[in-house]
Amino acid sequence: MKKLIIFTLILSIIFISGCVQEQIGTYDYNYYGTEMKFNSNLDEAVKINVYPDNETLKNTLFGYNVVGVQFAYYENDTEAPYYAKSLISFTSKYQKINTVRWNYDIGSKITVTMLNSIDQLLNTTIEEPAILLLGSAFTDETKIVVEGNVVKVYAKNLELRSGKYAGYTDFDLALDKILLVLMEPIEV
Numbered sequence: 001m002k003k004l005i006i007f008t009l010i011l012s013i014i015f016i017s018g019c020v021q022e023q024i025g026t027y028d029y030n031y032y033g034t035e036m037k038f039n040s041n042l043d044e045a046v047k048i049n050v051y052p053d054n055e056t057l058k059n060t061l062f063g064y065n066v067v068g069v070q071f072a073y074y075e076n077d078t079e080a081p082y083y084a085k086s087l088i089s090f091t092s093k094y095q096k097i098n099t100v101r102w103n104y105d106i107g108s109k110i111t112v113t114m115l116n117s118i119d120q121l122l123n124t125t126i127e128e129p130a131i132l133l134l135g136s137a138f139t140d141e142t143k144i145v146v147e148g149n150v151v152k153v154y155a156k157n158l159e160l161r162s163g164k165y166a167g168y169t170d171f172d173l174a175l176d177k178i179l180l181v182l183m184e185p186i187e188v
Contacts, residue, residue: 068109
């Protein structure tokens with residue numbers, strides 16, 4: 001009887017350990033001594049395409065002249081929760097890297113706007129660029145496109161995937177790609 005109980009326990013442990021899957025991938029990043037935890041897999045995020053290139057993105061959102069940034073999105077009841085979750089995660093890390101890199105707390109200069117039309121973004125400047133979130137209705141590819149002072153973040157798939165710390169969508173992947181680009185060494 002005792003052997004049967006031990007056998008059952010061992011079998012249960014093996015079964016449970018097979019069900020509890022450890023997340024494979026990179027979810028942590030050390031930026032000049034500041035530890036950051038990401039919801040999305042950074043190995044996936046690094047594969048997101050940036051148009052025209054990483055340097056243009058970096059100059060738009062992380063130049064010495066950037067004193068604020070506005071986030072914008074179109075009203076959409078089904079995508080709004082994804083916008084909020086992704087922006088909260090992005091904003092906290094964006095503030096950290098600005099503080100670490102430039103010793104500048106950009107937190108009070110980050111705004112969020114719900115748009116009725118793209119024309120509302122015409123007031124962006126070099127000092128206060130915009131990040132526009134566009135869901136699956138606008139694209140068939142998750143990508144980042146820089147046009148003037150506007151960074152358009154396109155998310156093809158809004159299915160929640162399991163991450164190490166929390167679930168993530170293509171919005172998280174693309175916004176984390178932006179952070180990875182901004183954390184690249186700056187060429188002088």
